[in-house]
Amino acid sequence: MSDILANRLLPKHFSLIRAVAEYGQLSLAANALALTQPAASRMLADIERHVGAAIFVRTPKGMEPTAIGVALARRAQNLLEEIREAAREVEAIRRGMTGTVRVGAVTGGAVGYVVPAIQTLKAEAEAADIHVDVAPSGALINDLLAGQLDFVLGRIPNGVDARQFSIVGVLSEEVDLLVHQSHPLAYAERLTMADLVHFPWVMQAPGAPVRQALEGVFIEQGAAIPSNIVNTTSLLVMIAMLAASNAIAPMSREVSELLCRHTTGTGLLQLDIELPIAVAPYHLITVAGKRMTPIAARMRELVMSEFDNRRRG
Template sequence: MRNRRYLDQRLKLHHLRVAEAITNQRSLLKAASVLAVSQPALTKTLQEVEEILGQRLFDRLPRGMRPTEAGGVFVQTARRILAELRRLDDELERIADPAGGAVALGALPVAASGVLPGALSRLKRSHAGIRIQLQQGRTEELLPLLAAGDLDLIVGRLYEPALADGFQREPLWEEPISILAHSAHPIFGLDAVTLDALRRYDLVLPTVSQRVGQEIDFLLDLLGLEQASSLRASSYGFIREMLHATDLISVMPRLMMAGDLLRGTLRVVPLPVPAPPRPAGLILPRKRALPPAAQAFVEALRAHVREIGERGITAITGDDGRAGKSDRTREDGTP
């Protein structure tokens, strides 16, 4: 008969926080800094929890700490418990202040600069007391946070997972790779935009993730646009200013500049060149209901996306639940 560990009586919350911090930081020193404790104190707490569990939780490597199999199981449970406590805190605050609450959003870069500002502005008008916690990152960085309960949902490009991962993906709009220019650009005065006309203008291009970069390069190669003399920048603000102030053109996911497209200061060059579909929308946990604040955000996002679709800027999800096609760079977003 195995010995009982009596974990419910012996484990404390700081044991869970220490294990989570070491896993996240991969270093005792960095974890101690995050938790605002000394490294000897953190090491003592780790020894305590390993003694309680009767298992070694981390392997000490030359370049940091790596969870053992037991450590991985323990940290996974610790994250769920800490996430539930955070949700309890939010729920109690919602009861105390029914108009408040918080939503923890994960956002991919294009969505963060594109549809999210308009959706959050709409949310603030209807639910001024809701607090927003936003974390931007790549899909592979955000999914573990969604699984652990640190995020309520993720907004952005819906990449097909290599393996089933247990998350619900709901397409709401398309993020086609498009050609953008300021609304008074000479190219819009032509009877028809030709490839030769397009090649007369220099480019300003975003420095983006590898996957988006490959899709941009594909369209550039298809059009025969010269990249050697192009400007490249990681700052969307810089690209935006260059598009407004010069006759440079850009190739990027169209909704990266959603606000300017809605205001009419930027336009999509209506060149009928095939572009692969790029569905975007929500990634949601299957077994966890959204808190009221997150539900309010989703309603605001849907309303904002509907406005974008009604303005002809991009395709939105059809009634059949599939994302509408947007396989051309035409200004109205239709095939």
């Protein structure tokens, strides 16, 4: 009997069962499914004939499910969602929106552009296998050339021939100086670099773009470059150092805004400094002539769309 029932009940039957259970009125359920009430009534009669029992009973308040109706309505929700998921998966396969995409990005690019693109891509293709590597540009470019990444948000390092790449977009990067809210300068205004020299710092190693930009501002303002520095590329180490000391850390604007939101609970805030700190722009970089998979090409398109939206905004 169960096999016969399984073969006779169709998705449209389960849609009607769920709709009647949800709305409590056959007329409302029919309207939600774009059916006439007579057609819905005939379909419900067919369902009950297949099942061999009443699915709903009419009461003064409307239509209430029987015990069998409750069971079928509960199953209908899961079944219809599985059908929709199957349809999305088929469409993703048809469009080539399956498989793996590997993206490399500097920290600001990962937070500002890659994460929003991932959210959109996952809405289109849940099964997409997405990998994101966050590292300095030199390491990212090496992995790109080795075929381990589909594209990169980063900079071309000195000594690397840029002609082997396709380079698009000019993604600006601004730097904020972060401290813990208990820092002596946390709420000071219009700070100069001379005000910051004697505090401990935690930042990337010499030669990193953010550090070069910061040192350039110290030099521009005639201030000594800090000597008390902990060098690290780890964001977690930076956050821990800020929480445990009077250290100052330079971070890209995208990361800074993420960490300083009240909802994150980090207790960090941005110093009010007199002059802005701007880093050399980075770009979206692929290996010239390399053909990308549809899923990787879509991810790249979404990253560029996010960049265009920010530029227009």
